[in-house]
Amino acid sequence: MKVATFLALCLATVSSVATAYPITGNTVNCRSGPGTSYSVKKSYKKGTNVKITCQTSGTSVSGNNIWDKTSDGCYVADYYVKTGTNGYVTKKCSGGSKPPSGGKIPGPIKNDYPYKGKCGGVDPWNYYKCQCTSFVAWRINKRLGVKFHNHYKGPNWGNANTWDNAARKTRVPVNSKPVAGSVAQTNAGRYGHVAWVAKVSGSSVTIEEYNWNTKNGYGTRTVPKSTFNYIHVKV
Structure with a gap:
């Protein structure tokens, strides 16, 4: 027993x-x-x-x-x-x-950028207004509730083509896997480009952006996932 x-x-x-x-x-x-x-x-x-x-x-x-x-x-x-x-x-x-941020991630697809039509000068996040970096910095603050700025966690994030390096330095994940609310980033072109990931559908992503097809203006595109790297500040 x-x-x-x-x-x-x-x-x-x-x-x-x-x-x-x-x-x-x-x-x-x-x-x-x-x-x-x-x-x-x-x-x-x-x-x-x-x-x-x-x-x-x-x-x-x-x-x-x-x-x-x-x-x-x-x-x-x-x-x-x-x-x-x-x-x-x-x-x-x-x-x-x-759910984080009251379910506002990624939020509605619309031009709610506070400086539309008021370009010129520096925004509260130390970027030039109506540039892609300013728009995405605002979205990170507004939609993700993260106090992001040009010196987030220490290093200078600078132009869009250095955001991926700054993210890696601060241990913010960078990969090829987009999710709604992540940052789409590319080093292509003189200054690179960043955009807001609004939706992921199969092998495509829908992004919102500033200063791409419209100078100093808002736009949306649906492109292959492989077009960008993806920076996961929060999501």
């Missing part, structure tokens, strides 16, 4: 340990909540084994709306975790997380 009891206790202990599963994506973001609009807390490389403490529903990624909370306390899309099934493999997370 004593042996049987000991074995039962051992089995109970083993079953309570979280199982580790490998990451299948090249670089997978682990977020503060179960969705692509939540801030990135850390990233996992392909092949990293993560322990899942619980699972919950969230933003659908390629048809799978399950998100896995890891032992690091953040959430990854189950689509990028090889659990052997598209369903739940452990208990559901208790409670819930509130």
